Amino acid sequence: xxxxxxxxxxxxxxxxxxxxxxxxxxxxxxxxxxxxxxxxxxxxxxxxxxxxxxxxxxxxxxxxxxxxxxxxxxxxxxxxxxxxxxxxxxxxxxxxxxxxxxxxxxxxxxxxxxxxxxxxxxxxxxxxxxxxxxxxxxxxxxxxxxxxxxxxxxxxxxxxxxxxxxxxxxxxxxxxxxxxxxxxxxxxxxxxxxxxxxxxxxxxxxxxxxxxxxxxxxxxxxxxxxxxxxxxxxxxxxxxxxxxxxxxxxxxxxxxxxxxxxxxxxxxxxxxxxxxxxxxxxxxxxxxxxxxxxxxxxxxxxxxxxxxxxxxxxxxxxxxxxxxxxxxxxxx
Ligand SMILES: Cc1cc2nc3c(=O)[nH]c(=O)nc-3n(C[C@H](O)[C@H](O)[C@H](O)COP(=O)(O)O)c2cc1C
Numbered sequence: 357x358x359x360x361x362x363x364x365x366x367x368x369x370x371x372x373x374x375x376x377x378x379x380x381x382x383x384x385x386x387x388x389x390x391x392x393x394x395x396x397x398x399x400x401x402x403x404x405x406x407x408x409x410x411x412x413x414x415x416x417x418x419x420x421x422x423x424x425x426x427x428x429x430x431x432x433x434x435x436x437x438x439x440x441x442x443x444x445x446x447x448x449x450x451x452x453x454x455x456x457x458x459x460x461x462x463x464x465x466x467x468x469x470x471x472x473x474x475x476x477x478x479x480x481x482x483x484x485x486x487x488x489x490x491x492x493x494x495x496x497x498x499x500x501x502x503x504x505x506x507x508x509x510x511x512x513x514x515x516x517x518x519x520x521x522x523x524x525x526x527x528x529x530x531x532x533x534x535x536x537x538x539x540x541x542x543x544x545x546x547x548x549x550x551x552x553x554x555x556x557x558x559x560x561x562x563x564x565x566x567x568x569x570x571x572x573x574x575x576x577x578x579x580x581x582x583x584x585x586x587x588x589x590x591x592x593x594x595x596x597x598x599x600x601x602x603x604x605x606x607x608x609x610x611x612x613x614x615x616x617x618x619x620x621x622x623x624x625x626x627x628x629x630x631x632x633x634x635x636x637x638x639x640x641x642x643x644x645x646x647x648x649x650x651x652x653x654x655x656x657x658x659x660x661x662x663x664x665x666x667x668x669x670x671x672x673x674x675x676x677x678x679x680x681x682x683x684x685x686x687x688x
Contacts, residue, residue, distance in 0.1 A: 357391070357552045357575040359449060359521045360491030362422040364391040364576065366594035368565065371523075371556055371580030372396055372426045372451065372495070379415055380621035381638075384614070385583060386420055389591030391576070393424070397453045400429025400438035412626070416446040424449035424493070428456065430470065432479045436487035443488045450488055452480065454510070455495040455525050455556075469529065471510055472500050481517035491520035495556075498541040501530040511545045519551060523578050526557035543572040554578045560589075562596030569597070585641025587614065612673035615642050616666060623662040632662055639669070652682065 357364040370377060370385045370393035377385075382393035398405075398413050405414070416423045425447035429435045439450045454470045454477065470477055485492045494514050499505035507524060514522050524545060526537035537557025546553040555574035559565050560582035568577055583589050588606050595603045606614070618638060623631040636657050643649035652672050659665040675682035 357521070357554075359392075359422070359493060359552065362449065362491070364422075366391045366590075366597065367576035368590050368593045368597070369393065369554065369576055369578050370583055370590070371525075371578045372453070373580055373584075374456070375637075376584060378412065378622075378625065378634075379419060380618060380625050381587070383419060383621070384618055385587045385590055388587045388614075389594045390583075391590075391594075392422065392449075394449075394451045395423075395425045397426040397428040397456065398438065398442065400427050400431070400434045402434075402437065402441070405441070414442065414445050415625075419446075422448040424451050426451040426453050426495070427484075428453040430476075430480075432476075432483035435480055436483040439484045439488045439492070443490055447490065449491050449493060449520075450484060451493045451495060451523075452484060453495055455497050455523070469500075471496060471506060471529065472504070474506065474509055474513060477510055478513050478517060481514060481519060485518040492518070493521045493523065494519045495523040495525070497525045497527055497529050498538070499528045501528050504528075505541060507541055508545050508548065511549055515549050515551050521552040521554060521575075522549065523554035523556055525578075526555070539568050539572050542574060546573045546575075552576065556580065559593075562593045562602060565593045566597060585638065585644055587618075608673060608677050611642070612670065612677070615639070615669060615673070619662075619666055619669060623665075628662050629660070632660065632665055635665060639665075648682075 357367045370390045372394040374396045377396050385393050396413050404410050423446055425442045427438045496507055496510055498507045511522055524542045526539050526542055542555045552575035554576045555568050555572045556578035559568055559577050559579050565577045592603050619635050622635045639656055640653055643653050656668045672682045
């Protein structure tokens with residue numbers, strides 16, 4: 357898939373997720389096979405750019421190209437300024453969020469709520485595309501609600517405005533994350549556009565990725581929640597799409613090393629205690645698929661220091677690798 361001057365290969369990308377796709381997670385997913393990983397959204401209002409959260413969100417030092425940064429807002433001029441600011445700070449692709457149903461965003465008419473106002477969408481896209489010399493991509497849902505599934509109209513506006521690629525999550529805004537994503541609307545849109553289309557929603561296995569690509573004709577798949585605690589899903593999907601064969605799951609040794617590396621990166625990026633707190637969320641995701649992990653989660657969540665978090669994680673996996681029942685002692 358081509359986005360402006362960038363060839364995105366493999367055509368399996370990480371979905372932007374606020375509170376999840378921070379720099380350590382993006383780097384990990386890219387290393388494990390994601391062709392692209394957009395940042396968490398950055399609010400377009402400059403009054404928030406100096407908060408600790410925004411500073412972390414706008415830190416792209418050391419990230420492999422192309423660096424894609426998502427912005428969210430409602431005012432065309434403010435979004436244009438935010439796009440420029442982010443390009444000045446390393447963004448090589450600007451992504452506009454019209455796909456997130458979060459209340460905080462929707463109260464301000466940002467995210468997917470914007471899709472209700474097609475004239476405003478056109479003004480925003482034009483303002484941002486004209487503001488920056490880099491490709492601008494757009495992420496949308498299929499519409500506001502079942503009766504207002506206007507993604508095809510928004511998609512046409514996007515292409516006419518010079519948007520370089522369009523990601524579509526196969527749910528309406530009022531569905532939030534309930535029900536099942538549908539991919540028919542995405543197929544319909546793909547058939548009418550020249551720009552690349554990324555299909556998103558409920559893609560959680562290599563087989564599902566292949567099926568969605570076939571059904572929609574999309575140029576790429578975008579994976580969100582299925583990558584939480586399973587960042588190797590990108591190489592699994594990419595391998596299956598390229599060969600038709602399934603990669604074996606990662607060994608316990610590899611999961612241990614990936615997880616310890618991830619924890620170290622989180623501690624380094626956020627410092628203590630924030631890094632330890634954020635790491636708990638990821639530890640929970642890594643541990644969610646194995647019944648014996650409930651006890652591990654309970655103990656490791658009590659760890660207050662980076663050292664204790666790392667030690668408990670290493671001991672737990674080492675015991676599993678040795679075929680022993682892990683002795684779970686409190687985190688001290
Ligand atoms: C915790 C979380 C945070 C999200 N934050 C964003 C966001 O900041 N911007 C955005 O465009 N979409 C956001 N999304 C939506 C995802 O990008 C994606 O469209 C959605 O999860 C469906 O894909 P999936 O079924 O593969 O998870 C978020 C989703 C989750 C679960």
